Amino acid sequence: MHELLQQVFSGLAAGSIYASVALALVMIYRSTDLVNFAQGEMAMFSTYIAWTLVNAGLPFWGAFAITLVVSFLGGMLIERALIRPVENAPVLAAVVVTIALLLIFNSVAGWIYSYTVQDFPSPFPDRPVFGALITTRDLGVIAVTLIMLLLLFLFFRFTSTGLAMRAAAQNPASARLCGIRVGHMLAIGWGLAAAIGATAGIMVAPVLFLDPNMMGGVLLYAFAGALLGGITSPVGAVIGGLVVGVTENLVGTYLIASQLKLTVALALIVLVLVFKPNGLFGTAIVRRV
Amino acid sequence: MEKGSAAVARTAVNVGRTDTMTASTWRWLATAVAIAIAAALPFWLRNYHVFELTMVMIYAIAVLGLNILTGFNGQISLGHGGFFAAGAYTAAILMHRYGVPYWATLAPAGLICFVLGVLFGLPALRFEGPYLALVTLAMALATPQLLKYFDTWTGGQQGINLVKPMPPAALGLNQDRWIYLIALLALLIAIRVAANMLNGRTGRAWVAIRDHPIAAAAMGIDTARYKTLAFGTSTLFTGVAGALSAFAVGYVSPESYSLFLSVSFLVGSAVGGISTIGGAIVGGFFIQFVPNFANDISDAAPWAIYGLAMLVCMYTMPHGVVGTIKPVLMHLVQRAAAARGNRAQRSG
Amino acid sequence: MAPILQLRALKAFYGQSEVVHGIDLAVEEGGMTVLLGANGAGKTTTLRAICGMVRSEGEIVFADKRLDRRATEDIAALGVAHVPEGRGTFVALTVEENLRLGGYTRLRNAPANMERMYGYFPILAERRRQQGGALSGGEQQMLAIARALMMEPRLLVLDEPSFGLAPRIVEDIFKIVERIKQEQHVSVLLVEQNANLALELSDHAYLLETGYVVASGTAKALADDPQIRRAYLGY
Numbered sequence: 001m002h003e004l005l006q007q008v009f010s011g012l013a014a015g016s017i018y019a020s021v022a023l024a025l026v027m028i029y030r031s032t033d034l035v036n037f038a039q040g041e042m043a044m045f046s047t048y049i050a051w052t053l054v055n056a057g058l059p060f061w062g063a064f065a066i067t068l069v070v071s072f073l074g075g076m077l078i079e080r081a082l083i084r085p086v087e088n089a090p091v092l093a094a095v096v097v098t099i100a101l102l103l104i105f106n107s108v109a110g111w112i113y114s115y116t117v118q119d120f121p122s123p124f125p126d127r128p129v130f131g132a133l134i135t136t137r138d139l140g141v142i143a144v145t146l147i148m149l150l151l152l153f154l155f156f157r158f159t160s161t162g163l164a165m166r167a168a169a170q171n172p173a174s175a176r177l178c179g180i181r182v183g184h185m186l187a188i189g190w191g192l193a194a195a196i197g198a199t200a201g202i203m204v205a206p207v208l209f210l211d212p213n214m215m216g217g218v219l220l221y222a223f224a225g226a227l228l229g230g231i232t233s234p235v236g237a238v239i240g241g242l243v244v245g246v247t248e249n250l251v252g253t254y255l256i257a258s259q260l261k262l263t264v265a266l267a268l269i270v271l272v273l274v275f276k277p278n279g280l281f282g283t284a285i286v287r288r289v
Numbered sequence: 290m291e292k293g294s295a296a297v298a299r300t301a302v303n304v305g306r307t308d309t310m311t312a313s314t315w316r317w318l319a320t321a322v323a324i325a326i327a328a329a330l331p332f333w334l335r336n337y338h339v340f341e342l343t344m345v346m347i348y349a350i351a352v353l354g355l356n357i358l359t360g361f362n363g364q365i366s367l368g369h370g371g372f373f374a375a376g377a378y379t380a381a382i383l384m385h386r387y388g389v390p391y392w393a394t395l396a397p398a399g400l401i402c403f404v405l406g407v408l409f410g411l412p413a414l415r416f417e418g419p420y421l422a423l424v425t426l427a428m429a430l431a432t433p434q435l436l437k438y439f440d441t442w443t444g445g446q447q448g449i450n451l452v453k454p455m456p457p458a459a460l461g462l463n464q465d466r467w468i469y470l471i472a473l474l475a476l477l478i479a480i481r482v483a484a485n486m487l488n489g490r491t492g493r494a495w496v497a498i499r500d501h502p503i504a505a506a507a508m509g510i511d512t513a514r515y516k517t518l519a520f521g522t523s524t525l526f527t528g529v530a531g532a533l534s535a536f537a538v539g540y541v542s543p544e545s546y547s548l549f550l551s552v553s554f555l556v557g558s559a560v561g562g563i564s565t566i567g568g569a570i571v572g573g574f575f576i577q578f579v580p581n582f583a584n585d586i587s588d589a590a591p592w593a594i595y596g597l598a599m600l601v602c603m604y605t606m607p608h609g610v611v612g613t614i615k616p617v618l619m620h621l622v623q624r625a626a627a628a629r630g631n632r633a634q635r636s637g
Numbered sequence: 638m639a640p641i642l643q644l645r646a647l648k649a650f651y652g653q654s655e656v657v658h659g660i661d662l663a664v665e666e667g668g669m670t671v672l673l674g675a676n677g678a679g680k681t682t683t684l685r686a687i688c689g690m691v692r693s694e695g696e697i698v699f700a701d702k703r704l705d706r707r708a709t710e711d712i713a714a715l716g717v718a719h720v721p722e723g724r725g726t727f728v729a730l731t732v733e734e735n736l737r738l739g740g741y742t743r744l745r746n747a748p749a750n751m752e753r754m755y756g757y758f759p760i761l762a763e764r765r766r767q768q769g770g771a772l773s774g775g776e777q778q779m780l781a782i783a784r785a786l787m788m789e790p791r792l793l794v795l796d797e798p799s800f801g802l803a804p805r806i807v808e809d810i811f812k813i814v815e816r817i818k819q820e821q822h823v824s825v826l827l828v829e830q831n832a833n834l835a836l837e838l839s840d841h842a843y844l845l846e847t848g849y850v851v852a853s854g855t856a857k858a859l860a861d862d863p864q865i866r867r868a869y870l871g872y
Contacts, residue, residue: 089607103596
């Protein structure tokens with residue numbers, strides 16, 4: 001029982017990483033109708049930026065803050081410069097653009113930083129607490145994620161910009177009629193998603209160790225989590241990410257180890273989707289004829 | 290070849306006789322010339338280049354399968370590498386374990402992949418958009434794992450070594466050229482079959498389902514049947530391509546059929562033009578040559594160059610090469626035909 | 638009084654087809670002008686052209702400013718509030734959020750404006766925390782008008798406000814619009830198929846037929862014109 005709880009808690013820590021990236025995916029999907037397959041690699045690249053800053057002598061949280069700002073601006077720039085040209089093109093073109101970005105970020109990171117696996121510092125010590133049910137590091141990761149989610153919730157619920165972003169995502173035509181610059185809102189959305197991804201990358205790097213391929217598995221699990229929760233639901237994304245994290249851990253511990261773990265976890269998720277094809281909290285897309 | 294060139298000469302004489310060459314006659318002429326050149330190429334090129342072109346055609350058949358499913362029927366698949374592997378391994382196992390001659394493995398490979406596609410297509414009916422993407426993605430990821438797992442059949446991590454098809458002695462061809470010609474024949478048949486299906490009732494139903502599923506159902510189109518048929522047909526094409534690749538490479542192993550292969554097919558589709566037949570050939574060229582080309586430009590970050598090539602293609606031709614060029618060509622042809630019609634009216 | 642909105646030789650396109658063929662139209666400041674016509678006459682396309690939602694050629698002048706090359710959101714910020722066909726409600730957001738969005742370009746006065754809207758449309762105050770999509774057709778129409786007014790517009794553009802609504806509700810809505818027009822000094826450009834009611838309330842009218850203006854003048858003049866009465870008013 002004790003071991004089960006341990007696995008559940010460490011699964012929650014991994015799950016909060018997946019939840020963050022899943023949330024970023026959902027945010028972009030809601031505003032641009034596009035799954036950003038490059039989200040993981042963007043996060044990895046942000047993590048390398050943080051790593052460079054820390055190695056240059058900056059304190060952890062200072063490097064963290066600067067990385068968030070740089071990632072936010074980078075995300076906005078990517079939307080304006082690279083996604084904008086295909087926003088009226090067929091969806092497949094935009095999908096290929098995100099896949100291209102994935103390849104470019106991965107390759108450039110490997111070129112600049114090499115493929116050697118690096119250590120990444122964690123601001124949290126790694127000590128077991130609460131009768132060895134969970135470590136302080138895992139608690140720290142969960143706490144950072146919760147704080148980020150809270151800030152996002154407050155932003156979207158109570159600020160004008162947040163409301164305008166929600167409006168622009170749901171009904172761009174009506175949003176324009178209210179004087180909202182929908183293009184700007186999309187760019188801000190991508191910026192926020194990039195910052196969220198950066199947070200996730202920085203939180204996961206101490207565990208997975210930093211290398212250009214660090215976020216590949218994370219993106220897959222996050223994608224699965226986002227769909228499990230319902231690709232249109234931010235709450236669903238978070239819950240889906242957490243469920244995937246716990247499932248992955250339990251499958252890895254009790255069922256099957258290493259390589260097949262991913263396959264089995266995905267198979268379970270697909271099974272759930274067969275019964276709930278729009279995810280647990282997603283709404284079916286009602287089409288008016 | 291003699292017959293061919295005589296036919297070409299006869300048509301040329303006809304051109305001189307009248308100037309009422311219709312668009313379709315031009316098309317027949319162009320197609321005949323293209324096929325003739327394609328058939329002659331292996332005799333002018335070195336073996337390695339012949340192999341490369343063989344792979345281009347094989348990828349073209351695979352991408353054509355994907356175009357049918359995703360382009361014409363609107364069901365996205367990130368998992369076609371899995372069906373490619375299924376075709377390759379079916380051929381490999383039949384040849385290696387049961388001694389089936391290579392040419393007899395194509396039909397079973399196609400059939401098995403068709404059945405697999407239908408079996409996959411049935412539950413896929415429930416999924417749309419990103420959900421379908423995930424489900425097919427899961428399959429693509431599972432493929433190398435499953436191939437390693439069932440190692441008594443698949444040879445596991447080592448894979449299976451094959452004896453490449455031997456040409457009939459009478460023809461005096463080497464292996465690479467023989468396989469090239471087989472692949473060319475397969476590609477021509479695939480294009481013909483695809484064109485017939487897509488221009489006929491089935492194709493129209495597929496497109497109707499893609500564009501207006503509710504209206505299509507309201508008109509009495511059995512959406513479930515046609516969508517499943519699209520899946521099966523698509524995987525049949527890709528499976529046959531997989532079997533051909535086993536002949537061409539002479540070796541199958543789990544590593545060759547990773548997620549990247551599935552993604553490559555999708556990229557090839559998009560670059561060529563996903564709702565076209567000709568685009569599949571462009572896609573085949575892209576998949577085969579651009580990675581090597583990228584490596585030549587930069588061996589430090591080749592995939593960045595590959596990604597850049599993808600970006601350039603999508604920004605300049607978001608509907609793919611053939612998707613962008615074809616409407617322009619049709620427009621020009623129609624204008625030329627209209628102008629000729631006007632001239633005929635005025636002079637007659 | 639100078640017209641607040643002037644269209645000169647306006648051509649407008651629905652996709653690739655030209656559906657409005659060079660019309661002239663003026664909305665007097667402080668007045669209500671109605672654009673009448675059958676389905677497909679080009680009325681909605683004209684309104685969309687004014688707000689930069691479709692391709693157009695020709696001049697669109699709003700209070701000395703040219704609108705014809707501007708983006709929709711800029712036109713809205715300048716003081717043209719468009720209530721689109723179908724209301725354009727943000728169905729997943731609450732009534733209050735819908736109104737806040739209307740006030741996006743006039744944030745400073747938004748709380749006061751919102752109270753005023755609740756004054757004009759008490760039913761919205763009652764339903765302020767409900768989702769926009771849960772409201773009835775008439776309530777959504779009121780919400781759409783209120784949202785437009787949150788922009789403190791000088792010109793209110795209404796596209797078929799009576800569409801799909803019961804006659805009683807339509808009357809109520811138009812009474813409120815009339816009141817707002819007078820109290821807020823808003824000019825109104827109205828597109829309506831319900832010609833009777835529209836001509837009663839409007840000052841000026843234009844009749845559009847397949848993209849051309851075939852009649853124009855004071856509302857009374859058009860209402861008295863026997864040809865128009867037979868064709869559009871049914872008597």
